[in-house]
Amino acid sequence: xxxxxxxxxxxxxxxxxxxxxxxxxxxxxxxxxxxxxxxxxxxxxxxxxxxxxxxxxxxxxxxxxxxxxxxxxxxxxxxxxxxxxxxxxxxxxxxxxxxxxxxxxxxxxxxxxxxxxxxxxxxxxxxxxxxxxxxxxxxxxxxxxxxxxxxxxxxxxxxxxxxxxxxxxxxxxxxxxxxxxxxxxxxxxxxxxxxxxxxxxxxxxxxxxxxxxxxxxxxxxxxxxxxxxxxxxxxxxxxxxxxxxxxxxxxxxxxxxxxxxxxxxxxxxxxxxxxxxxxxxxxxxxxxxxxxxxxxxxxxxxxxxxxxxxxxxxxxxxxxxxxxxxxxxxx
Amino acid sequence: xxxxxxxxxxxxxxxxxxxxxxxxxxxxxxxxxxxxxxxxxxxxxxxxxxxxxxxxxxxxxxxxxxxxxxxxxxxxxxxxxxxxxxxxxxxxxxxxxxxxxxxxxxxxxxxxxxxxxxxxxxxxxxxxxxxxxxxxxxxxxxxxxxxxxxxxxxxxxxxxxxxxxxxxxxxxxxxxxxxxxxxxxxxxxxxxxxxxxxxxxxxxxxxxxxxxxxxxxxxxxxxxxxxxxxxxxxxxxxxxxxxxxxxxxxxxxxxxxxxxxxxxxxxxxxxxxxxxxxxxxxxxxxxxxxxxxxxxxxxxxxxxxxxxxxxxxxxxxxxxxxxxxxxxxxx
Numbered sequence: 001x002x003x004x005x006x007x008x009x010x011x012x013x014x015x016x017x018x019x020x021x022x023x024x025x026x027x028x029x030x031x032x033x034x035x036x037x038x039x040x041x042x043x044x045x046x047x048x049x050x051x052x053x054x055x056x057x058x059x060x061x062x063x064x065x066x067x068x069x070x071x072x073x074x075x076x077x078x079x080x081x082x083x084x085x086x087x088x089x090x091x092x093x094x095x096x097x098x099x100x101x102x103x104x105x106x107x108x109x110x111x112x113x114x115x116x117x118x119x120x121x122x123x124x125x126x127x128x129x130x131x132x133x134x135x136x137x138x139x140x141x142x143x144x145x146x147x148x149x150x151x152x153x154x155x156x157x158x159x160x161x162x163x164x165x166x167x168x169x170x171x172x173x174x175x176x177x178x179x180x181x182x183x184x185x186x187x188x189x190x191x192x193x194x195x196x197x198x199x200x201x202x203x204x205x206x207x208x209x210x211x212x213x214x215x216x217x218x219x220x221x222x223x224x225x226x227x228x229x230x231x232x233x234x235x236x237x238x239x240x241x242x243x244x245x246x247x248x249x250x251x252x253x254x255x256x257x258x259x260x261x262x263x264x265x266x267x268x269x270x271x272x273x274x275x276x277x278x279x280x281x282x283x284x285x286x287x288x289x290x291x292x293x294x295x296x297x298x299x300x301x302x303x304x305x306x307x308x309x310x311x312x313x314x315x316x317x318x319x320x321x322x323x324x325x326x327x328x329x330x331x
Numbered sequence: 332x333x334x335x336x337x338x339x340x341x342x343x344x345x346x347x348x349x350x351x352x353x354x355x356x357x358x359x360x361x362x363x364x365x366x367x368x369x370x371x372x373x374x375x376x377x378x379x380x381x382x383x384x385x386x387x388x389x390x391x392x393x394x395x396x397x398x399x400x401x402x403x404x405x406x407x408x409x410x411x412x413x414x415x416x417x418x419x420x421x422x423x424x425x426x427x428x429x430x431x432x433x434x435x436x437x438x439x440x441x442x443x444x445x446x447x448x449x450x451x452x453x454x455x456x457x458x459x460x461x462x463x464x465x466x467x468x469x470x471x472x473x474x475x476x477x478x479x480x481x482x483x484x485x486x487x488x489x490x491x492x493x494x495x496x497x498x499x500x501x502x503x504x505x506x507x508x509x510x511x512x513x514x515x516x517x518x519x520x521x522x523x524x525x526x527x528x529x530x531x532x533x534x535x536x537x538x539x540x541x542x543x544x545x546x547x548x549x550x551x552x553x554x555x556x557x558x559x560x561x562x563x564x565x566x567x568x569x570x571x572x573x574x575x576x577x578x579x580x581x582x583x584x585x586x587x588x589x590x591x592x593x594x595x596x597x598x599x600x601x602x603x604x605x606x607x608x609x610x611x612x613x614x615x616x617x618x619x620x621x622x623x624x625x626x627x628x629x630x631x632x633x634x635x636x637x638x639x640x641x642x643x644x645x646x647x648x649x650x651x652x653x654x655x656x657x658x659x660x661x662x
Contacts, residue, residue, distance in 0.1 A: 059595045242594070254586065255588045273597055
């Protein structure tokens with residue numbers, strides 16, 4: 001059985017290209033005692049992976065050149081020498097970009113197949129949904145009537161943040177990069193949505209937030225963030241989740257210093273990664289599953305088909321090609 | 332009885348000068364029923380007052396042109412028509428820069444005269460000491476063995492922060508603007524002290540913090556802050572207390588964006604003002620008084636004499652002329 005793997009061919013300078021990826025074909029492995037053979041079904045491509053393509057310390061270790069890239073994958077057990085994961089089990093975990101892989105089951109989580117589409121465990125009920133859940137509810141702690149701004153609002157994390165803020169009774173403003181995405185956010189229940197590519201960002205945000213901004217969930221950084229800082233209310237809370245506007249920067253990004261604004265408003269800027277909340281994940285998945293089951297949360301995926309399309313789907317993240325979660329269906 | 336008052340003559344552009352201050356002489360007022368006549372003893376000059384000289388919203392309302400400047404003052408009751416404040420009482424409160432003033436007692440706090448020099452209620456046991464106490468202990472929550480950096484360490488707030496961090500068992504690094512201040516910090520028990528005017532700041536901080544930085548108490552901003560951001564450990568906490576490096580800026584200060592560093596370390600940057608902790612002030616004063624009484628906290632003042640020297644003492648803050656609390660003894 002032939003098995004394709006995607007390796008990191010070289011580290012990108014600035015925006016990554018197809019040249020960073022190398023396909024390798026080998027024979028599919030066989031599981032040893034205590035192992036399972038997994039067939040990848042859905043592969044997640046996420047903005048944070050750009051950081052792992054650089055050398056050097058970050059919140060997750062870098063990918064190594066010449067080694068497989070890895071990330072969130074939903075897979076099916078097709079051979080098993082491990083009692084707790086019989087053939088037919090569906091699991092999610094951090095796995096190589098590979099059609100077939102073996103695992104001893106550590107770090108894999110078996111997922112139910114009857115509660116939501118199984119690919120949602122890479123989105124609404126997985127890392128992005130939990131990122132939204134803990135970042136908004138723990139760091140921002142939005143109160144009913146407050147104004148919440150979400151950048152990258154039509155992405156996998158942002159769309160969940162906005163809906164959670166609506167569940168909490170907030171006024172919700174999202175920014176996104178196309179009129180189609182803006183229309184979609186309105187449909188999801190966002191009070192205001194701004195196309196940052198065509199709007200005057202400071203003017204549009206000021207108009208959308210007449211009472212100022214109490215919470216900001218930042219996936220993007222840059223000019224949107226600068227404009228939000230100018231609108232912060234006293235004791236505002238900012239969950240710093242991503243900075244996709246800066247991920248491909250080749251020099252340290254320069255901008256207005258935010259400290260003065262944070263100081264005069266007694267505001268908090270808190271960086272985080274979802275793994276900070278590892279012990280609370282089961283609670284988060286339970287609550288998100290419940291709200292989804294009650295119809296209070298919608299979710300959207302942009303699904304690309306074919307193992308060979310993984311690099312293309314990944315590169316599309318930086319051109320804003322996805323609405324909601326970017327997923328590659330590989331089998 | 333003649334009474335001098337200092338008014339804001341005009342708003343400064345950039346660094347304030349003597350031209351911002353206007354002295355006015357009038358007749359000392361008489362207290363009405365329910366009022367006291369106060370004689371100012373010690374007047375506090377503080378960096379935050381620079382912000383109040385600008386028009387526009389900040390954390391405290393701006394001073395008005397043509398009106399008295401006000402701030403922390405220790406005063407004695409010399410006439411009383413108010414039972415709770417008999418003649419001879421010593422009080423601290425926000426009062427005009429005026430030799431004699433009347434008050435209905437609201438906002439005034441009677442202070443003991445037997446626990447510490449009464450001017451300390453403008454310093455160690457007043458606003459600066461409480462700023463250090465809540466900013467470090469509540470926002471930074473330093474743990475024994477962690478590394479704490481304090482900028483503006485030889486100032487009224489900074490010297491208390493450093494000593495509190497030593498009480499908590501931390502490695503403490505301070506920055507200050509002269510070799511004399513650096514020597515003083517070492518004498519106070521700081522593990523390392525850096526003269527930011529002569530050192531290569533990133534190199535000196537890197538050498539002083541071989542295990543990275545867990546807590547940063549920022550009074551200054553600018554280049555020192557940029558260097559600290561590069562050294563943050565995972566889950567670092569930054570108490571954002573002041574930005575004296577930027578107070579006289581006439582254009583919005585530009586610098587390296589900090590968000591990336593905060594994000595990859597899951598760090599917190601929290602702006603605050605001591606009034607955020609108003610309900611806990613008595614607890615803070617009690618604890619600081621106790622540590623002072625036990626000899627665990629030292630305090631230093633730079634005292635200028637004469638009511639007419641208040642503007643000069645204030646302007647000296649921005650040239651780093653004070654070690655510890657800048658106070659004017661006016662009577």
